[in-house]
Amino acid sequence: MSSFLRPAKTEPNTKTAAARIPAQAQYRPVSSHLAIAPPVSVVIPAMNEAENLPYVFKTLPDWIHEVVLVDGNSTDDTVRVAQDLRPDVTVVKQRGKGKGDALISGFAACTGEIIVMIDADGSADGGEIVSYVSALVGGADFAKGSRFANGGGTDDMTPIRKLGNRVLTTLVNTKFGARYTDLCYGYNAFWRHCLDEIALDCAGFEVETLMNIRVVKAGLRVQEIPSHEYNRIHGVSNLRAVRDGIRVLKVILRERGTRKRAVRPAMITGEVS
Ligand SMILES: Nc1nc2c(ncn2[C@@H]2O[C@H](COP(=O)(O)OP(=O)(O)OP(=O)(O)O)[C@@H](O)[C@H]2O)c(=O)[nH]1
């Protein structure tokens, strides 16, 4: 049997995620339990993560289409280690500064239909990618990781960060009519068409918040995926709770609270907005 399968024919309803996939897309089997998957690009922002990359790359499924590593002008061996581990890795040299700037550059370099964003510090398990992809193939536009949905968890967050995240999550839910359980989390996946609808324009750690707000405002279908965040393996966090919390708050206050609701063809189990 060919390892490439054509997607099943869908009704010509442009509101469904499946209807937005190019007809010529070629799908690869994932496992005996999940038949097909569109090409999946994994974007990894990395700044001085050479010691962590072996752990991260080891967890990535072998059926992904490509890995795009966005190097934040690392002064260690981040790029060389990535290329040694995976000779086919696409390395993007970041021009500006910050995680948001890195992700925007990385997304632009992706050639897959589905884009997964995952940190390089060893806190995320690439084995969860199949859950994200399943949600997207099942009809969601945006699969959003959550450490606080049933089945999720975190070893990494301090009580003060949990409190800050909860307050900011509540603020976004109230202002934008979302039902998120986790706002500031870097493990998410989406169909590439989402990029046109959310037009990202931020530089720092507020990027996830901006994405989460704009997907709701655009009326996209969001499904939360329970995810476990492990401790960073080596090195120290680049996040500063107060500085970056204020940046997140500014984004929330700056974005208008009006929502453009799309007509939905069907409800999805676990849908949150
Ligand atoms: N390319 C690039 N990557 C960055 C930049 N800032 C952070 N990153 C990466 O973004 C990911 C998340 O950054 P972390 O410093 O772990 O911050 P965090 O995960 O939000 O915070 P912790 O939970 O404390 O680890 C890591 O893979 C970093 O290497 C940057 O300016 N450029």
Ligand SMILES: [Mg+2]
């Ligand atoms: Mg981290």
